[in-house]
Amino acid sequence: MSRIHDALKRAEQERATSTGTHVEPAYDQPPFQQDAQGEAMPLLQTPMASAGNGGMPNTASGLNMGSALNYEALVARCPQSAWSPDQKTMLFFEQDDSRLGAEEFRTLRSRLYQIREKMPLKRLLVTSALPKEGKTFVSANLAQVLVRQHGRRALLIDADLRNPGLHRHLGATQSPGLSDYLLGEIDEFAGLQRGAMENLFFLPAGKSVASAPELLANGRLKLFLQRVEPLFDWIIIDSSPVIPVSDATLVAGACDGILMVVRSAVTPSDLALRAREEFPDKLLLGVVLNGAPSDKSQRSKYYYGEAVSSPA
Numbered sequence: 001m002s003r004i005h006d007a008l009k010r011a012e013q014e015r016a017t018s019t020g021t022h023v024e025p026a027y028d029q030p031p032f033q034q035d036a037q038g039e040a041m042p043l044l045q046t047p048m049a050s051a052g053n054g055g056m057p058n059t060a061s062g063l064n065m066g067s068a069l070n071y072e073a074l075v076a077r078c079p080q081s082a083w084s085p086d087q088k089t090m091l092f093f094e095q096d097d098s099r100l101g102a103e104e105f106r107t108l109r110s111r112l113y114q115i116r117e118k119m120p121l122k123r124l125l126v127t128s129a130l131p132k133e134g135k136t137f138v139s140a141n142l143a144q145v146l147v148r149q150h151g152r153r154a155l156l157i158d159a160d161l162r163n164p165g166l167h168r169h170l171g172a173t174q175s176p177g178l179s180d181y182l183l184g185e186i187d188e189f190a191g192l193q194r195g196a197m198e199n200l201f202f203l204p205a206g207k208s209v210a211s212a213p214e215l216l217a218n219g220r221l222k223l224f225l226q227r228v229e230p231l232f233d234w235i236i237i238d239s240s241p242v243i244p245v246s247d248a249t250l251v252a253g254a255c256d257g258i259l260m261v262v263r264s265a266v267t268p269s270d271l272a273l274r275a276r277e278e279f280p281d282k283l284l285l286g287v288v289l290n291g292a293p294s295d296k297s298q299r300s301k302y303y304y305g306e307a308v309s310s311p312a
């Protein structure tokens, strides 16, 4: 039985505890298997935010390969925008490193670097079964914590073309962005923004479109990622929920790995399992249990338990 199975089982138990319902042994028959290499996947956990080593950094010598721009030219082309990040949920724009949830994102970063020692990993899809589970919250804070390490560069992409949210969290503009590029109306650099946080770039969703799946499947997303990839250490892609629409599975085909967000005490386990089955085992990196209790005694059993250890 894999750790992702155990992780979701625990999430379900938490949900049942908090709602006072009986826990059905829904996971006992099926569903989460170990991946092709027999490796289990880790659980990372984030608490509710309140108001209150692997790969090397991208270096100048690596920037020109396969891209029309090098990093310095990109910075010059992309003037700094005046973002106004949501102070309640964007954890790393201030210098305060002790925000509730910040440590969990540092742990998530470490886990990703551990995984990256074993497989190529740069394009990371963040998805979940349902809306409002925290995909956008996790994507945005993960990208921030990645660039908090000196010299690391990250591109954050809003690929939720139906209900884009990253621009709101960042206090940025929605367009031009990904949809405009996929429509062939702008080049790959025209939609990129950067705010005050060094080395963090953002491609918003772009203008509203009626044809999200067709656009995401038209081949230009892969082309975009190929062009910009040499400029960044990480590309974090926020997406639509998996159960209602197919968009995230289309984006997954262009990614190296997938993080599944499960909202603690909210996500029904059967839907989390169905969502997980949409993706090939080899792409699934692990589960982020979002909004978990911030009580330390509860958290420690996850942090030091089997579920958070990195794949063997």
Ligand SMILES: Nc1ncnc2c1ncn2[C@@H]1O[C@H](COP(=O)(O)OP(=O)(O)O)[C@@H](O)[C@H]1O
Residues within 6 Å of the ligand: 046, 047, 048, 049, 050, 089, 101, 128, 130, 131, 132, 133, 134, 135, 136, 137, 138, 165, 290, 291
């Ligand atoms: N761990 C968290 N702490 C505080 N607020 C959160 C947390 N996770 C999500 N939220 C909030 O819950 C709402 C839904 O989250 P969001 O990331 O937009 O979900 P999704 O992208 O999955 O639809 C947003 O208002 C977001 O700010």
Ligand SMILES: [Mg+2]
Residues within 6 Å of the ligand: 135, 136, 137, 160, 163, 164, 165, 166, 238, 239
């Ligand atoms: Mg979202």
